[in-house]
Amino acid sequence: MEEWKKYLHQPNPVSELLNDSIVVIDTNVLLAAYQWREVTVNEVLNALQKIKDEKRLRIPLQVIKEFSRNRPHEIQQRMNDLDTLISKMQKEKPLLERVPMLEGKDSLKEIEELRENYNKAVKDYRDGLIKLRDHLKELFYNDHFLDKIMELAEGTILVPEKNEQDLEKEAKERFKLKLPPGFKDNSKEENSSGDFIVWSSILQLKNNVVFVSGDKKTDWVYQDNKKNSITARRELVEEFFEKTGKDFAHITPKDFITSLNPQVSEHVREDLSNYITKHKVEDSVLLPVISYLELEKVISRLFVLIQELCRKEDIIVEGDVVKALDSLFESRIISIKTYGEIDLILKINRDLDIGLLSENDFEVGWAISKGKDCINSIIKYLQS
Structure with missing residues (x-):
């Protein structure tokens, strides 16, 4: 040719x-x-x-x-994606712990029943996600x-x-x-x-x-x-x-x-x-950083480290990150400062999820930055 x-x-x-x-x-x-x-x-x-x-x-x-x-x-x-979802499954504490002045109100009993139903639904959903994660793990074999x-x-x-x-x-x-x-x-x-x-x-x-x-x-x-x-x-x-x-x-x-x-x-x-x-x-053209994805990565990493911390301290939490945080704080393994920051990071992520915040809001950037600080703090503790 x-x-x-x-x-x-x-x-x-x-x-x-x-x-x-x-x-x-x-x-x-x-x-x-x-x-x-x-x-x-x-x-x-x-x-x-x-x-x-x-x-x-x-x-x-x-x-x-x-x-x-x-x-x-x-x-x-895919397993990490599910872990991120699992980490967001937070139970609601009794309303009186948040607003004590409601004690004795007639509507409180009805609200508390709704809260209990909500917490049961959250638990069932979380348990289902854990089963799905275990199913993915079986794909290795x-x-x-x-x-x-x-x-x-x-x-x-x-x-x-x-x-x-x-x-x-x-x-x-x-x-x-x-x-x-x-x-x-x-x-x-x-x-x-x-x-x-x-x-x-x-x-x-x-x-x-x-x-x-x-x-x-x-x-x-x-x-x-x-x-x-x-x-x-x-x-x-x-x-x-x-x-x-x-x-x-x-x-x-x-x-x-x-x-x-x-x-x-x-x-x-x-x-x-x-x-x-x-x-x-x-x-060399950099894609814009998507705050939502960045925050999810931070929370996913935090969740994994919190699990490792609980295992190190023999604390059983069954995938409930809120319960894990409470237990770690009550055992004085993490400081009140770290506890409060992680709790607020999770709340900011939830607000972002349901549209109360946008990716450009200051709180989201703060949560990403502070989350990375918490990750480094936990890693240092695990390595000590």
Whole structure:
């Protein structure tokens, strides 16, 4: 083939290529299963099984390695999400402790009954969340999704032609020239060559290829003004055409599934659109800090440390952070200052949750800053 032709090559639309091309799956598609509803996971698994039955599915060995390495972290994050919810489940103390002047009022008895019902509902909800967290923990030992991936991977693995050291060396040379894909990961401490190793595996194929990936980095795709993927980078299309004479296309998980099954529900479409892929912020442009998420992280960390503190002091609290705080304070393990600050942080988070505060309010910034101080204080105590 004359080299100049690659510059003018027009690939077929991905909608046409999807009918008979080799389909290659990226790591983020597999990891996203731990963020999706079960119905969405089943849609994806059914689609992959259909492609495999047609002998068109390929999974790079690098994808399997990355999936294996990151899967425990995905499960752990879901458990942390539940722990954050559990930490917010606060029982209401008797109203007389807050407003003693109400003693003897006729309406107090009715209010106290409502409070008791509320506390029972909170306990039931918290107990349910704890059971769900325990169910997630079981995924480390009994994961049906992992079993299914094992079945799909059988006979579909793309093994690199070169060893890992040679591929990493080649990746570094490409990074210097800003050749896609992967140069956006050049600064990563771990697995900076991962995208290129996947690409090198794709280049081994001799058929048209559709790459299913949620990766939106600009060393893989062009983006619209909303950061949505449009199509594969021209450099990738040209390199694949020069090496194989065939077409390469990039497609998002949502477009992949809806192309195969246009009747999927809105819930599935929502999942396929909204899951989070882990990638670095591009071109040193920092995303704005979201106070709500930052505060949740602080509270989640506080909750874990409070649990550790209770275990160290043989205090049984059964996941109730308010009861834990009370017990730690009554045992003089934490000071009245720390107790009051953590109690106020939890109240600020609750007010933020129900809309009484906005993310830009001073109280939220204070809670984040003070929460980090409390974290450091507890860590010092645990290490003493």
